Amino acid sequence: MAYPPDKDDLAAFLAEVADARPLRIRPRVAHTRAAPAPIPRQSLRAEREALADTLSDALPADLELETGEALSYRRHGIASDVLRRLRRGQWAIQDHLDLHGLVVDEARALLGAFLAQAVRRGLRCVRIVHGKGHRSASGEPVLKGKVAGWLAQRDAVLAYVQARDQDGGGGAVMVLLRAARTSAGDQ
DSSP states (O other), X not given: OOSSOOHHHHHHHHHHTTTOOOOOOOOXXXXXXXXXXXXXXXXXXXXXXXXXXXXXXXXXXXXXXXXXXXXXXXXXXXXXXXXXXXXXXXXXOOEEEEOTTOOHHHHHHHHHHHHXXXXXXXXXXXXXXXXXXXXXXXXXXXXXHHHHHHHXXXXXXXXXXXXXXXXXXXXXXXXXXXXXXXXXXXX
């Protein structure tokens, strides 16, 4: 067939399709499942490194830790009964982190990332297991003092106490975190 069609061919075609009706158009299915959000791996790695860098091994000058074997700390402005209630297990442990067997740098990075995630998730009470130091070269706990200082440096940490015996005793601390802030639109 030549293009453009001659008049006889066009008239024959139109005569053949004269009683044809258009097909009904069915609505298309709209997919409601969105593609998963991309994981910002580089941003997460940078955030972990920044958090680790913010936790110094040097204890702040204004840090007021209770002396003795049992760790205990409360941020300025937090009522003293908060420590007592935390010791008694009044807040349920919502998550925990076990730092057994880690070197200081690994423990610092993991603790920073864990606390950041706990705050994002809106957790109030977490347990950090630092160990009792039975396997350290000196026989003394290495991470216990480090964890105490790192926790006190975090604004989200309101208080912490040595865990109850059933929760790890002298090898762990119970940490009370600040309540998640709500925006004006959430109320």
